Amino acid sequence: MKKTSFISGLVMIGLSGIIFTWERFLSLYLFGIIISDDKRGSYPSEPSMPNIFENIFVCLLLVIGIVLVLFSLSKFRKSA
Known part of the structure; x- marks a missing residue:
């Protein structure tokens, strides 16, 4: 359980970063279209x-x- 929740947490944090970066990229891309x-x-x-x-x-x-x-880190500390 603790390994699954740790990996799921890292995937969700990474996915939020990818979405945020993609949103900023699209903002710059649309700004370039407006300028040109x-x-x-x-x-x-x-x-x-x-x-x-x-x-x-x-x-x-x-x-x-x-x-x-x-x-997951708190569960890992309790079991160790």
Whole structure:
């Protein structure tokens, strides 16, 4: 149980990082499209980068992953 929850926690933390990175990449990609397509030059000076707390899935996966890792580590300490 403790090994499964530890691995599941790490996978959830990694998945939240991948989703967050992909979201930031898409923000920069769309900003590049806006800059290259705008003929008038009225684009914003910086892209609007998403915050880590804006996407509910990133927050949820991160919190669940941290809880699972801490739960498995506490079970490991009790058994050792």
